[in-house]
Amino acid sequence: MCTGAGDERLKVGPAKIFTDGSAGGRTAAMREPYLGSARDRGIFLYSDDELDELVTRYHGAGYQIAIHAIGDAAIDQALAAYERLLARHPGADRRHRIEHCGYIVPEHIDIMVRHGIFPAPQPVFVYDFGDLYLEVLGEERTGGCYPMRTWMEHGLYPAASSDAPVCGTNVMTNLYSMLTRKTAGGVTLGEDQRLTLPEALSASTYNGAYLSFSESVKGTLLPGQLADITVTSENLFGADAETILESKIDVTILEGDIVYDRLEEHGA
Numbered sequence: 599m600c601t602g603a604g605d606e607r608l609k610v611g612p613a614k615i616f617t618d619g620s621a622g623g624r625t626a627a628m629r630e631p632y633l634g635s636a637r638d639r640g641i642f643l644y645s646d647d648e649l650d651e652l653v654t655r656y657h658g659a660g661y662q663i664a665i666h667a668i669g670d671a672a673i674d675q676a677l678a679a680y681e682r683l684l685a686r687h688p689g690a691d692r693r694h695r696i697e698h699c700g701y702i703v704p705e706h707i708d709i710m711v712r713h714g715i716f717p718a719p720q721p722v723f724v725y726d727f728g729d730l731y732l733e734v735l736g737e738e739r740t741g742g743c744y745p746m747r748t749w750m751e752h753g754l755y756p757a758a759s760s761d762a763p764v765c766g767t768n769v770m771t772n773l774y775s776m777l778t779r780k781t782a783g784g785v786t787l788g789e790d791q792r793l794t795l796p797e798a799l800s801a802s803t804y805n806g807a808y809l810s811f812s813e814s815v816k817g818t819l820l821p822g823q824l825a826d827i828t829v830t831s832e833n834l835f836g837a838d839a840e841t842i843l844e845s846k847i848d849v850t851i852l853e854g855d856i857v858y859d860r861l862e863e864h865g866a
């Protein structure tokens with residue numbers, strides 16, 4: 599397989615294919631129009647035939663595929679392309695993904711489970727862009743966006759990621775979003791999608807390792823793993839979400855070596 603070539607520091611990931619834009623920019627492809635316009639449903643970058651051609655080419659070349667699809671209509675298109683692909687080439691554990699996968703509807707979950715197609719979402723979008731989503735898409739569609747709990751319960755390993763540099767790399771904002779579903783403006787979006795801290799930590803560690811075929815060496819604290827570890831300024835277990843949001847990374851350990859020490863950097 600092409601994907602996976604390299605080593606644990608630098609390796610070839612999936613082939614990324616963009617199918618739509620972003621919800622905040624009103625370019626994610628939606629089934630229903632954006633608020634304030636009867637016609638504006640976002641954009642598609644490819645026809646169905648073009649997308650079929652791309653996924654067939656990269657699957658055939660040995661890549662894991664990561665299709666960027668944010669709007670529900672783009673996710674319709676991406677899943678249909680994967681379904682056709684996997685009907686022609688069944689069997690292999692390729693862990694094809696949908697990047698972002700923001701505005702999913704219930705029937706998408708069934709297709710993902712049936713074919714082993716996994717979401718790579720950014721819970722932090724709820725915090726950073728949730729207030730904007732409410733403005734452009736309204737409460738009903740926004741409440742169900744990035745449904746971490748639904749994915750976790752269906753065993754779909756949602757890999758909580760930052761999309762940096764779109765959002766910052768501070769993992770605490772992502773954790774806070776998963777725990778509270780709160781926007782930066784303090785509005786709660788779909789509180790039934792909140793995760794517990796252990797679930798949110800798994801989404802931030804194991805799930806990302808799984809979706810990049812690295813779970814045998816990364817993502818859990820067990821003998822035989824690479825000892826990539828962070829030490830936080832607060833004990834996150836038992837801390838409330840606001841404290842977690844404000845807490846800092848004190849030490850970062852990479853393959854057993856300390857590569858960052860916050861107190862040393864501040865001359866303490």
Ligand SMILES: [Zn+2]
Pocket residue numbers: 666697698
């Ligand atoms: Zn993307």
